Amino acid sequence: MKTLVLANQKGGxxxxxxxxxxxxxxxxKAKRVLFIDLDHQRNSSRALSLNSKVTVAPFTTTELLEATELPLAPESSFVLVPGDETLSGLERRVELHNGFTNNLQDFLENAADAFDYCLIDTNPNPDIRYAMALVLSQYVLSPIELNQEAIEGIRALLGHARYGLYNIQRRFNPKLRLIGLLPNMVEPTPFQKKNFIALIQEHAKLLISTGPAAHDFASIPTRTAIxxxxxxGAYLGDMKKTSAREALREVRLSFEAVERQMAMEI
Ligand SMILES: Nc1ncnc2c1ncn2[C@@H]1O[C@H](COP(=O)(O)OP(=O)(O)OP(=O)(O)O)[C@@H](O)[C@H]1O
Ligand SMILES: [Mg+2]
Known part of the structure; x- marks a missing residue:
């Protein structure tokens, strides 16, 4: 099982x-996916639990973190461990942080044969949840917006003394690989084009290549269908509207590149 965490300190x-x-x-693509929502806002949980393809685990993420042995529903190939409101209070239970991390690690190890991928959605404003997801994952993908503030935020994403990816890699998880920054909600405005060029000039190595040309980088436009x-709670590919099909075509280029990165041996 390959574990990918979606992380960025920025919200939205x-x-x-x-x-x-x-x-x-x-x-x-016939992969078995386990999805863990670490965010008390529950945005992913709400969307996924509306979808009939998804099996919702009979416990929440807080219950997963608090328990030592939890059974999964192995007959399903798409399982959601839903977030819950108490997740925001875990930060204050400092004496239990190691236990939470150990329990999540055990859970992931137990699930490893039943799933091909585990995707972990995180909360903005880093805390123990964000840290443990990065400590226990192999891959991290960071959606970003193309505004100045977000581009300046890349330095914190990487270099923050506690939650920066470099610190997590150095101190806790040398295997953690940044798949890359994924510009999202990209608009064809001169302002965003200028920011994309600045991002490429400063951080080309952190972007996700989608093809042989130097400027072939993954990005996702703003699309109402998304x-x-x-x-x-739908998948773009299951929606009838032409606009959803078009959005899927655009999104797929980026997802294929992410999948290729995860297919490489580390
Ligand atoms: N490419 C896109 N085009 C149009 N709308 C989008 C796109 N990407 C995300 N959105 C919408 O933007 C809003 C914010 O996205 P989302 O909730 O995924 O952000 P987030 O990073 O998870 O936020 P938070 O940090 O609060 O968890 C949502 O309403 C989502 O549906
Ligand atoms: Mg979210």
Whole structure:
């Protein structure tokens, strides 16, 4: 099982929407997907639990973190461990942080044969949940927006003394690989084009290559169909509208590149 965490300290950049669509994309390719929602906002949980393809585990993420042995529903190939409101209080239970991390690690190890991928959606504003997801994952994907503030935020994403990817890699998880930054909600405005060029100039190595040309980098445009899919709990590929099909075609280029990165041996 390959474990991928969607992470960025910034809120509203599309972590949940892309995590849900990526999960569906992988399931459509006959992969078995376990989805863990670490966010008390429950945006992914709400969307996924509306979908009939998804089996909701009989316990929440907090219950998973608190328990030592939890059975999964191995007969299903698309399982959601839903978030819950108490997740936001875990940060204060400092004496239990190691236990939470150990329990999540055991859970992932027990699930490893039953699933091909585990996708973990995280909360913005890093805390123990964000840290343990990064400590226990092999891959991280960071959706970002193309505004100045977000581009400046990349430095914190990587270099933050506690939650920065470099610190987590160095101290806890040398195997953690940044698949890359994935510009999301990209608009064809001069402002965003300028910011994309600046991002490429400064951080080309952190972007996700989609083809042989130097400027072939994964990115996802703003598409109403993506927000609609998320609101309805649907996969773009299952929606009848032409706009959803078109959005899927665009999104698929990025998802294929993410999947290729995860297929490489580490
Ligand atoms: N490419 C896109 N086009 C249009 N709408 C999008 C796109 N990506 C995400 N959205 C919408 O933008 C909103 C914010 O996205 P989402 O909830 O996925 O962000 P997030 O990073 O998970 O936020 P949070 O940090 O609060 O968890 C949602 O309504 C989502 O449906
Ligand atoms: Mg979210």
């Amino acid at each position: 950049v599309g972590k949940s929407a892309l995590a849900c669509q990526l999960a569906h994309y992988l399931v459509c 927000a609609e899919a998320q609101a309805e």
